[in-house]
Amino acid sequence: MGRRTSQAPEPGRARPREVPRGSSLFNGVVTWLARLGIPLGPNTLLTVRGRNSGVARTTPIAILEIGGRRWVQSPYGEVQWTRNLSAAGEATLSTGRRTERVRAARLSPAEAATFYCDILPPYLNHSPFTRIFVGRGLGLAALTRDPEGAAATHPVFELNHLD
Numbered sequence: 001m002g003r004r005t006s007q008a009p010e011p012g013r014a015r016p017r018e019v020p021r022g023s024s025l026f027n028g029v030v031t032w033l034a035r036l037g038i039p040l041g042p043n044t045l046l047t048v049r050g051r052n053s054g055v056a057r058t059t060p061i062a063i064l065e066i067g068g069r070r071w072v073q074s075p076y077g078e079v080q081w082t083r084n085l086s087a088a089g090e091a092t093l094s095t096g097r098r099t100e101r102v103r104a105a106r107l108s109p110a111e112a113a114t115f116y117c118d119i120l121p122p123y124l125n126h127s128p129f130t131r132i133f134v135g136r137g138l139g140l141a142a143l144t145r146d147p148e149g150a151a152a153t154h155p156v157f158e159l160n161h162l163d
Contacts, residue, residue, distance in 0.1 A: 043062050046085070
């Protein structure tokens with residue numbers, strides 16, 4: 001079985017990272033812990049209906065919350081959960097017994113470039129953990145060096161509470 005990759009970028013654009021080996025195991029552990037209600041920092045579970053099957057799909061994600069606004073982005077570019085979220089426009093966030101329905105608005109390329117230029121860098125620098133694990137390990141720091149390229153290949157969604 002080959003490694004999963006996301007859609008190829010346009011020439012001259014940031015190339016999405018391959019989804020690493022072992023991510024299914026890691027995601028399974030994070031999902032299990034989140035379902036138990038164990039705090040995992042900014043991580044939560046995102047459940048969204050599949051765009052073709054209609055079946056609810058759950059994946060762990062990290063939410064960036066700054067100034068009362070919340071975003072989620074894919075370090076691996078356009079992947080299944082981003083495609084499903086784009087199609088559905090809404091999802092459920094959950095940790096333990098807490099759930100929240102959210103509207104997910106995919107940012108335009110210009111808005112996403114602003115996110116990668118102005119919002120993500122301060123978040124990455126707020127602690128050694130985010131600087132090393134998230135910035136370097138997941139490659140998000142590289143996305144801040146080419147915001148327009150990142151915006152073209154790495155979707156960003158703003159999340160808002162649904163009543």
